[in-house]
Amino acid sequence: MDTLIKISYLVASTLFIFGIKYLASPRTARKANLLSAVGMLIAIVVTLFDKHVLTYEWIIAGLVIGSAIGAILAIKVPMTGMPQMVGLLNGFGGGASMLVAISEYYKIHLGTVKGASFNTELTATIALSILIGAVTFTGSLIAFAKLQGIVTGKVVKYPGQHPLNLLLLILVIAGSVYLTLNPEIEWLVLAISGISLVLGVLLVLPIGGADMPVAISLLNSYSGLAAASTGFVLQNEQLIVAGALVGASGIILTNIMCKGMNRSLMNVVLGGWESAGSSGPATQTIKGNVKSIEAEELAMLFDAAENIIIVPGYGMAVAQAQHAVRDLFNVLEAKGKNVRFAIHPVAGRMPGHMNVLLAEAQVPYDKLYAMEDINDDFPNTDIAFVIGANDVVNPAARHDKNSPIYGMPILNVDYAKTVVINKRSLNVGYAGIENELFFYPNALMYFGDAKEAVTKLVHELKNL
Amino acid sequence: MDGNLLMLIYVFVLAMFVGFELITKVPPTLHTPLMSGSNAISGITIVGALISAGLEQFTVSTILGLIAVIFATINVVGGYLVTDRMLKMFKKK
Numbered sequence: 097m098d099t100l101i102k103i104s105y106l107v108a109s110t111l112f113i114f115g116i117k118y119l120a121s122p123r124t125a126r127k128a129n130l131l132s133a134v135g136m137l138i139a140i141v142v143t144l145f146d147k148h149v150l151t152y153e154w155i156i157a158g159l160v161i162g163s164a165i166g167a168i169l170a171i172k173v174p175m176t177g178m179p180q181m182v183g184l185l186n187g188f189g190g191g192a193s194m195l196v197a198i199s200e201y202y203k204i205h206l207g208t209v210k211g212a213s214f215n216t217e218l219t220a221t222i223a224l225s226i227l228i229g230a231v232t233f234t235g236s237l238i239a240f241a242k243l244q245g246i247v248t249g250k251v252v253k254y255p256g257q258h259p260l261n262l263l264l265l266i267l268v269i270a271g272s273v274y275l276t277l278n279p280e281i282e283w284l285v286l287a288i289s290g291i292s293l294v295l296g297v298l299l300v301l302p303i304g305g306a307d308m309p310v311a312i313s314l315l316n317s318y319s320g321l322a323a324a325s326t327g328f329v330l331q332n333e334q335l336i337v338a339g340a341l342v343g344a345s346g347i348i349l350t351n352i353m354c355k356g357m358n359r360s361l362m363n364v365v366l367g368g369w370e371s372a373g374s375s376g377p378a379t380q381t382i383k384g385n386v387k388s389i390e391a392e393e394l395a396m397l398f399d400a401a402e403n404i405i406i407v408p409g410y411g412m413a414v415a416q417a418q419h420a421v422r423d424l425f426n427v428l429e430a431k432g433k434n435v436r437f438a439i440h441p442v443a444g445r446m447p448g449h450m451n452v453l454l455a456e457a458q459v460p461y462d463k464l465y466a467m468e469d470i471n472d473d474f475p476n477t478d479i480a481f482v483i484g485a486n487d488v489v490n491p492a493a494r495h496d497k498n499s500p501i502y503g504m505p506i507l508n509v510d511y512a513k514t515v516v517i518n519k520r521s522l523n524v525g526y527a528g529i530e531n532e533l534f535f536y537p538n539a540l541m542y543f544g545d546a547k548e549a550v551t552k553l554v555h556e557l558k559n560l
Numbered sequence: 561m562d563g564n565l566l567m568l569i570y571v572f573v574l575a576m577f578v579g580f581e582l583i584t585k586v587p588p589t590l591h592t593p594l595m596s597g598s599n600a601i602s603g604i605t606i607v608g609a610l611i612s613a614g615l616e617q618f619t620v621s622t623i624l625g626l627i628a629v630i631f632a633t634i635n636v637v638g639g640y641l642v643t644d645r646m647l648k649m650f651k652k653k
Contacts, residue, residue, distance in 0.1 A: 162633020
């Protein structure tokens with residue numbers, strides 16, 4: 097039986113690998129997810145035949161409750177709420193890993209499993225598993241709360257923040273070392289768990305809203321590493337393989353997000369820009385006038401254009417304007433225009449956030465271009481239409497060495513013949529700096545809530 | 561360090577490499593489903609949770625195991641369902 101279980105775990109691991117491999121194209125992606133889910137089902141079913149599994153009532157209760165909650169969450173969540181959803185799910189994975197590790201400790205401590213005893217490796221991996229699992233758990237819950245608006249989305253700073261985190265981490269490590277030498281001290285396990293949970297809160301709390309893509313990616317990585325470390329506790333290869341795959345995925349995404357902001361991971365984790373997260377009117381003044389335009393005139397401008405690139409940002413998500421944007425896309429396509437979307441890697445609150453919203457609105461995915469694939473086309477573009485994006489189109493990133501966002505890769509919308517920027521006001525973006533783009537001679541401001549403004553524009557275009 | 565632990569570290573390192581190779585090929589447009597889908601995979605901890613919740617004797621381990629089963633199942637079921645919901649929206653013209 098044991099061999100059969102091991103072989104089944106191997107099959108499941110292979111299915112996970114194919115599940116990720118086929119995500120390389122949107123055509124095969126749905127099949128990929130199904131393969132991965134089948135792998136998970138195999139892993140769960142064969143585990144029920146494990147020789148240590150002797151009672152089933154708690155298992156069934158847990159599976160039923162968990163499935164119900166998971167299904168309701170998955171069906172109810174709106175696409176704009178996807179970053180929170182992923183954050184929350186990360187947290188549950190991490191929390192489960194932590195609980196399994198503590199449970200393993202008690203199994204041996206209370207002598208539930210005959211003949212099992214502590215050794216250095218086991219205790220050390222239990223402590224590691226608790227640390228990673230707990231940080232993932234509370235860190236993800238805080239990320240969820242920030243994205244949901246329950247906790248402030250701003251950068252939170254307080255004196256002694258970094259020394260405090262360092263102190264807590266040292267306490268956990270010292271406690272873990274002591275525990276490996278004296279595994280019978282039960283309260284140490286509880287102390288390690290408690291401090292790790294607090295650490296998770298304190299590590300994510302300072303991170304501001306627009307840095308969330310990095311935080312979510314990092315927590316995604318942690319949730320995989322938590323599963324892998326639990327695999328070391330249980331000496332289970334299946335957990336190690338699956339956990340490592342997810343860990344790698346999170347690391348790659350974290351790296352892409354950091355590059356998209358031209359910042360180091362340390363800079364993001366430690367709270368980032370001095371000015372970041374402040375909102376409100378800009379204080380510094382930039383020379384020149386801002387020209388604004390109304391819907392009717394803008395419609396005529398669009399009517400005369402041939403090549404159009406739409407640049408969506410977090411503002412589109414907040415205003416739930418993706419369906420209005422789809423209408424704009426359709427009406428322009430019907431007029432024979434070449435309409436494409438340019439998507440910055442850190443637009444929105446998680447990797448790929450804009451793509452999912454536009455896919456929901458049924459914009460074909462082959463019209464969505466990554467920054468590096470479309471950035472050279474702006475000089476041949478008649479209109480670049482920026483909807484709710486700010487810092488990622490600020491030309492200061494290219495030339496102003498004093499700007500906090502200097503060096504960040506941006507979409508070169510200012511190279512287009514005309515840039516139209518839809519925003520509610522001239523307020524600053526996440527980086528807390530004024531955008532000189534608004535004062536460029538080829539820039540036109542189209543003020544208003546993204547959804548209302550785009551809907552009005554579509555209406556005017558239809559009336560032409 | 562015994563041979564078994566070394567073997568597990570081997571498996572871990574090689575799986576990380578496989579992960580890196582595969583995930584760099586996922587296009588940016590699918591990064592959100594990649595996250596939620598890989599998230600569901602990290603719910604594999606459910607294997608450990610099931611063993612804890614199914615122990616013969618009822619102890620504190622069983623209670624922790626039960627909560628872990630609930631958490632991991634939310635992660636697995638929610639993760640796969642929401643990923644499927646997203647992926648079926650991605651259409652070409």
